[in-house]
Every structure is written in structure tokens, then in C-alpha cells.
Amino acid sequence: MQDLAITVNNFSKSYGAKRAVDGISFDVRQGEIFGLLGPNGAGKTTTLECLEGLRRADGGALSILGVDPGRQAGRLAALIGVQLQTSALPASMTPVEALRFFAAYHGQPPALSLIDRLGLGEKRNAQYGSLSVGQQRRLALALAAAHRPKVLFLDEPTAGLDVAARAELHALIGELRAEGATVVLATHDMAEAEKLADRVAILLRGKIAACGTPRELTATGAGQTKVSARTENAALAESLPPMPGAVRALVEDEYAVYFTTDTGATVAAVLQTIGECGDKLVDLRVERPSLEERFLEITQREPGRVA
Ligand code: ATP
Secondary structure, three states: OOEEEEEEEEEEEEOOOOOEEEEEEHHHHHHHHEEEEOOOOOOOHHHHHHOOEEEEOOEEEEEEEEEEEOOHHHHHHHHHEEOOOHHOOOOOOOOOHHHHHHHHOOOOOOOOOHHHHOOHHOOOOOHHHHHHHHHHHHHHHHHHHHHOOEEEEEEEOOOOOOHHHHHHHHHHHHHHHHHHEEEEEEEOOHHEEEEOEEEEEEEEEOOOEEOOOOHHHHHHOOOOEEEEEEOOHHHHHHOOOOOEEEEEEEEOOOOEEEEEEHHHHHHHHHHHHHHOOOEEEEEOOOOOOOHHHHHHHHOOOOOOOOO
């Protein structure tokens, strides 16, 4: 299909007797940010490395914009950008030197403007070893993006960054996508995936345990929304009367908390009950299950069950 940037069809890869990836299939659309999630050892890096042409698949078919990454390394290099781990550059290299070096490798003029755009202007001639982790990660993103690749592979792009640096890098990744790049993002950070990714695949023991938009995935789990109500006279918290749709109720910090599969019915009944008791609502919170909760639900299921 024309709008697909990446197709992965029944792909598998073993290391000796260890089957790291076991016949997975997924597509990534052009212009999409696609999250690859999974616990340690799930097969994320193996999948990325095969897509990046660093390893050969044992079985199945991989394609990046029509190029087979295992067989067409020359054509692949122009299409993809790979974010390096922060330890990958010599400590004495400067950001300008690194950008020139990478651009030369890709046969492109160095896009030195990226250094300013990624907030490294003051550090353009500083030694790599003297940069903070956040600056090193920004440089890694600049080097991956400098030849304007159509597909970007990012592996834990914000690991170890503080909140502000993370938000900045997220904005930059969003900008690169807005300029047309397709992004594959492997991350352990569920909030990052939920915020950035259009769709995610959760890998578990070499198989895809779930795939869809973060909203779809959180909606297909136990799917319970948390409805919490605090009232002036604690009428609900004291008696926790049953509510339609609610499957569990508890008291948490003066809030009556209901876990519900029917948010509308529960909220309506909560408000009605408060009124009938002559109490007054002080605060009402409705929280959707997070991707992290859904991830734990999927990855902590009993071994062998992947659905
Ligand atoms: P992490 O989140 O820890 O980086 P991952 O999801 O990226 O994990 P992989 O690194 O792809 O997982 O590893 C998948 C499986 O393959 C693991 O069981 C791992 O031990 C094994 N493995 C990975 N690389 C090799 C290798 N070079 N030789 C042997 N086994 C390997």
C-alpha cells in the first residue's frame, strides 16, 4: 500500500536457540509516530536492528518504503536516520564536527542550522564529553535527522532526561514528524508513548501482545474508569453505596472512589445520590486508565498467554 512507510510481515529472528522475535507483523503509515513497547528482553531492539539493516531477519519480510533493509543497505542509508546511544561519539568531537561527519557519510551537505534549532548553539564547538546528557540526546536527534531521512528510529530518546528536557525533545520529535518524517520509537516510558505515539505495539516474549492507538489499547483492557467524588459531609465516603456500572468501590483521601465500566451511569448516580443525601459536591474526578496500567495488565499476565 502506498501510504505505508514500513511493513513487517511474519518477521522472526533467533540468536542460537533463543527465539528473540517470533513471527510478528505490523505496518507503520507514512507520517506516523509508532511506539514499540515491551518489557526487557521482549524483542524491541532486535526488531529495530533488523529494520535498520544492522542484523538480518531469519524469516518473514521487512520493507522500508519498498527497500529490504537486510539486502539493500545502500538504498536504506538514504531513507533512514538512527538515533545513536549517547556513548557512541568520541569525547573530544564537537557538535559541528559530528554533524559534518554524519552528513558526509550520507553524502549530504551538513544541516548546521539544526544545531541552533535543537538548542545547541552555544555548544556548537564544545567537546562532546562536556555536554550534559540532555544536550547529548539533542545532538543524537540532530545527527539522526540531519540528512532529512524519511524514517527515524529512536531508541529510548529521552531516558535519563529531566522533565523540561524531555518535553523539549518531545516537541522536537513532533516537529520532525510535522515535516513529514515517520518515527519509530522504542521506549519504556508509557507516558511518552501515550503522549507522542499515534499507534503502539506491545511486544512480549517476541510476539505482539497488543497493537493499536493508545486510546484503543486503554479502552480494551479491564477498561475501568476511576470516578472519585469528595463531598462536604462525606455522605458517599461513609457508606459507599453501590452505583450502577461500578465494579469496585473504596475510600481514598476522603474521596469515595468507584471503578466503573459505565462512566456516564456512575457519574449520574453519584451526583444524584449526593443530592438525595442533602450533601454538596466539593470535587469530582474522572480518570481514564493510563497506558501504563494497560501495559502492566498485558505484560503481567501469566506466561504463555499472548493475545
Ligand atoms: P530491552 O528493553 O532490555 O532492551 P528488548 O525488548 O530490546 O529488551 P532484545 O534486546 O531485542 O529485547 O532481546 C530479545 C531477546 O534476545 C532477549 O532474550 C535477549 O537476551 C536476546 N538477545 C538479544 N541480543 C542477543 C545477542 N546478541 N545474542 C544472544 N541473545 C540475544
